[in-house]
């Protein structure tokens with residue numbers, strides 16, 4: 545038993561997050577370095593903190609309806625988060641709100657889908673494998689934070705809720721196999737329509753389809769924040 549603990553104790557400095565430097569809360573550049581270092585640490589998962597890998601992030605099941613489209617995704621894999629960059633950070637003085645921008649270059653999602661209903665104005669129906677690829681994509685976050693005191697007397701932050709402004713800068717590419725039971729002409733008509741109208745589709749779909757992914761991500765980020773005392777990171 546002691547040996548196991550000693551081993552873990554020996555390993556943990558290598559595995560744990562090392563704060564690059566302490567920041568003043570109004571020092572956006574410093575916070576940017578800190579946030580990107582933390583994201584890098586979290587993205588590959590931290591099993592000993594119960595943090596699952598975020599790149600790729602796997603969402604086992606997602607079912608929803610948006611406008612008049614019913615959708616279901618199984619084993620949806622979202623890859624590319626670790627190539628995104630966090631910037632334009634604004635942390636308010638009382639630590640109740642955090643705003644920042646995430647700048648992504650290529651997010652790729654794959655999995656199994658079921659679609660039934662209307663895609664904007666045209667009927668769509670199918671079940672099979674899908675791939676969705678995004679190019680340059682900006683996400684603007686507005687997070688409400690909660691402060692709590694730990695048993696060590698230090699302050700910890702938790703993300704209470706989030707709002708996201710989605711801003712896709714480059715066309716999205718959709719590949720849904722086996723639409724209309726594999727009828728090629730109908731399928732290519734839908735794909736052409738989707739590619740011509742990617743921006744309108746993004747406006748309608750991105751929030752309901754992506755928000756469950758961000759919920760998962762922030763849940764994992766909160767596990768990390770529970771281990772990071774504010775006093776160790778921020779200076780006056």
Ligand SMILES: *[C@@H]1O[C@H](CO)[C@@H](O)[C@H](O)[C@H]1NC(C)=O
Nearest residue numbers: 602604617618619620655656
């Ligand atoms: C989803 O992934 C799990 C785990 O890899 C697998 O057991 C399951 O069969 C997959 N489901 C589908 C519909 O592919």
